[in-house]
Amino acid sequence: MAAEPAYAPVTDQLIDELRGVVGERLSTAAAVREHHGNGEDYFDAVPPDVVVFAHSTEEVSAIVKICADHGAPIIAYGTGTSLEGHVLALHGGVCIDLSEMNDVLEVHEEDLDCRVQAGVTRKQLNEELRATGLFFPIDPGADASLGGMSATRASGTNAVRYGTMRENVLGLTVVLADGRIIRTGGRARKSSAGYDLTRVFVGSEGTLGIITEVQLRLYGIPEAMSAAVCQYPTVDDAVNTVILTIQSGIPVARIELLDEVQMGACVTYSDLGAYEAKPTLLFEFHGTEASVAEQAEMVGAISDEYGGSEFQWATRTEERNKLWQARHDAYFAALALKPGTKGIATDVCVPISKLAECIADTQRDIEETGIPAPIVGHVGDGNFHLVMLVDRDSDEEMTRAKDMIGRLNHRAIAMGGTCTGEHGVGVGKMDYLTAEHGDAVSVMRSIKKALDPDNIMNPGKILRV
Numbered sequence: 084m085a086a087e088p089a090y091a092p093v094t095d096q097l098i099d100e101l102r103g104v105v106g107e108r109l110s111t112a113a114a115v116r117e118h119h120g121n122g123e124d125y126f127d128a129v130p131p132d133v134v135v136f137a138h139s140t141e142e143v144s145a146i147v148k149i150c151a152d153h154g155a156p157i158i159a160y161g162t163g164t165s166l167e168g169h170v171l172a173l174h175g176g177v178c179i180d181l182s183e184m185n186d187v188l189e190v191h192e193e194d195l196d197c198r199v200q201a202g203v204t205r206k207q208l209n210e211e212l213r214a215t216g217l218f219f220p221i222d223p224g225a226d227a228s229l230g231g232m233s234a235t236r237a238s239g240t241n242a243v244r245y246g247t248m249r250e251n252v253l254g255l256t257v258v259l260a261d262g263r264i265i266r267t268g269g270r271a272r273k274s275s276a277g278y279d280l281t282r283v284f285v286g287s288e289g290t291l292g293i294i295t296e297v298q299l300r301l302y303g304i305p306e307a308m309s310a311a312v313c314q315y316p317t318v319d320d321a322v323n324t325v326i327l328t329i330q331s332g333i334p335v336a337r338i339e340l341l342d343e344v345q346m347g348a349c350v351t352y353s354d355l356g357a358y359e360a361k362p363t364l365l366f367e368f369h370g371t372e373a374s375v376a377e378q379a380e381m382v383g384a385i386s387d388e389y390g391g392s393e394f395q396w397a398t399r400t401e402e403r404n405k406l407w408q409a410r411h412d413a414y415f416a417a418l419a420l421k422p423g424t425k426g427i428a429t430d431v432c433v434p435i436s437k438l439a440e441c442i443a444d445t446q447r448d449i450e451e452t453g454i455p456a457p458i459v460g461h462v463g464d465g466n467f468h469l470v471m472l473v474d475r476d477s478d479e480e481m482t483r484a485k486d487m488i489g490r491l492n493h494r495a496i497a498m499g500g501t502c503t504g505e506h507g508v509g510v511g512k513m514d515y516l517t518a519e520h521g522d523a524v525s526v527m528r529s530i531k532k533a534l535d536p537d538n539i540m541n542p543g544k545i546l547r548v
Contacts (some may be wrong), residue, residue, distance in 0.1 A: 088544075090174045091154045091254065100153075101135055104145045109138040109184075119158075119178045123164035123225070125427045125475065126510060131158055132174035136180045140295040143179060147293065148262035150177050156539050157260075160288040161202065161228030163376055164233060166428055167509030169288055173543035179293060187211050188296065195301045196253060196270055199380035201230025201294050208299075217301040219246040223260040223505065225412040230294045235288030235507040238310035242411065243329070243463030244336040244369065245302065248503070252285050258298035258536040270298060283530065288507055288539035291534045301385045305369035308336075310403045311379065311394040313386050314361040318342050319447065320457075321362045321391040322439040326384045327464045329435050333378055337367040338463035339410055342446070345417060345457035345470075352416035357395060364391075364462075365410060367403070410459075412467035417457045417470040429488050429511075432466040432504025441498055442528055444465060445491055452485055452487045454480065466504035493518060516545070 093223070102109050107546045110116070111133050120130030131153075137143045156176030163170060174180060179495045184200040186419075187208060189198065192215050199208060206226045208219050223232065223239035231237075238247035245251070246347025254268025268274070268281035284291055318340075325338050341349060347360030361491050366382060368375040373384040383394060397403045418426050422483065433441045442458065449456045449469070471487065492502040492515045502508075502515035517524050526547050531538075 090156055090176065090539075093155055093175060094153070095179065097149065097153045097155060097177075098133055100149045101133065101146060104149070105135050105137065105141055108136045108138070116178075119160050119163070119170065119180065120172055120197035122168065122170050123428075124166050124509075125425060126168040126171060126512070128174055129171040131178035132175045134160075134180055138183055140258065142260045143181075143293055143295050144262045144264050145179070145389055146179055147258050147260065151537070154537060154539065157293070158541050159230075159293045160236070161231030161234075162204065162226065164223075164225035164227045165231070165509060165542065166506045167503070169235065169507060169509040169541070169544060171510060171543075173510070181293075181295070182228065183187055186294065190215060190217075190442050192217060194270060195303070198298045199229055200296055201228060201233075203229050205229060205232065206447070212301065216304055218304050219299060220253075220302055221248055221251055222295060229297050229299065233285050233294050234288050234395050234399050238464075238466070238505045240337045240339055240407070240459070240461055242336055242461055242505075243338055247280065249285055251300045252281060252297060253300055255281055255284055255294050257284050257292040258292055259292045260537065260540050265292075268298060287505070287510060288544050290531060290545050291540060293540075298307050305374045306368065307372045308403065309367050309375050309379065310365065310367045310397040311407050312358060312363060312365055312397070312406070313361045313391045313394055314346075314393070315358060316361075316390045316441060318362045319439055320359055320391070321364050322442055323366060323392060324382075324386050324436055326438060327388075327461060328382055331381065331385065332380050334370070334497075335366060335382065335463060336366065336369040336377060338461075340458070340460045340462040340467065341410075341413065342458040342542075343366070344420070344455070345413055345459045347356035348416035348420050348457060349409050349413055352402060352419050353405075353412055355409055363384050365406060367407075390503060391444045395501040413457070413459045414470055417472065420457070421472045423474070425472055425475045427471040427484055427488075428468060428506070429471070429491065430460075430466060430468040430493055430506050431500055431502060432464065432497050433498045433500030435465045437498040437500065438462060438465050438467075438513070441494060441500070444494055445469070448487055448490055450465045452483055454484055456487070457504050461504075464504070465500065480490065481533075487513075510544060513545065513547065
């Protein structure tokens with residue numbers, strides 16, 4: 084495989100031209116560059132040479148044209164919550180921070196859709212939608228930007244009912260590597276007109292272009308929402324409850340698994356004194372009062388077959404919020420299990436029928452490897468995560484952890500699954516794409532070369548060019 088091309092250094096002339104577009108919204112300060120050179124991952128920071136803060140699609144286009152003229156790499160940045168090294172400036176260059184492009188541009192209540200700038204976060208959008216009776220359901224945990232969520236094809240706890248960003252992005256505004264501005268998709272719920280370019284850019288991680296606006300599908304806030312906690316004798320019992328629930332077609336909004344290690348950590352960290360350190364499922368049901376009751380009854384009957392405890396309900400908003408906040412804080416709860424270590428988070432996704440086998444094999448691997456690694460997952464769609472607690476200064480521990488990640492990825496792929504259900508590829512998962520997609524990777528590379536022939540768009544991510 085050929086090496087990545089050599090890039091020209093960022094010059095004073097380039098910086099002066101960028102300053103002509105954004106004025107004082109440009110920084111070469113070490114602290115600002117360092118902040119933009121890493122996400123929420125385990126990789127060492129690799130800062131860009133300069134950071135610019137864009138305010139419009141037209142500014143992004145002008146910035147990209149300047150970078151293209153100088154052959155400078157470009158890295159898009161939202162909120163920095165990525166988990167696989169997506170924002171590392173591996174070849175230096177220019178980081179375009181989109182966080183100040185944070186306007187909700189249109190809300191069409193009757194058609195259940197909206198258009199937002201890329202820097203709008205999911206919590207911001209839902210706050211602005213509150214008075215309309217609508218909401219946007221994709222919830223990856225972090226308050227990520229919607230542009231970044233589109234770029235990484237994010238999902239989260241609600242995906243089992245509402246899908247991922249793939250299903251909920253109707254269209255995009257994208258700045259290509261030569262500065263052209265294109266709009267893909269639209270507000271119509273279906274179209275047979277041409278190639279589906281929206282799906283090409285959703286999940287492209289900034290390697291094909293920079294997403295500046297997103298057209299999103301919205302949903303009505305359900306009449307009733309209830310969350311329930313159920314605990315099980317074994318992880319296998321909990322997972323089999325999930326499998327039968329999904330196979331029965333029950334439209335559960337969320338099903339989250341925490342193994343006994345992760346649940347014990349959450350009980351302590353988030354003060355969940357009513358629960359034990361046992362394998363646990365968190366359910367949430369959406370619908371009318373009657374449909375929520377019916378869903379809960381059906382799931383309860385399935386749960387009883389596998390030794391599940393009585394449901395402990397959280398129906399009031401503040402109770403549900405506390406429960407789901409504890410789930411979102413699972414990473415920090417895991418870190419508290421072994422102070423002084425750092426977390427390496429990774430994920431896979433498998434067909435629902437293979438979920439129990441994959442988790443059981445993974446638990447055996449964790450035990451044999453000897454690295455604490457709580458399991459938590461959006462198991463309603465076959466997706467689960469490990470948080471490996473390691474001493475990053477220990478080469479031996481890091482090697483063991485990375486080897487375990489490799490076995491996990493190949494295990495999932497062999498079961499018909501994927502090396503990443505929602506974290507994305509970035510730097511960390513590049514080596515597993517060929518195992519998963521085979522010759523299709525060469526087609527991906529051809530698309531990359533066609534849209535970004537000089538490889539300036541987030542080079543070194545997803546594919547080696």
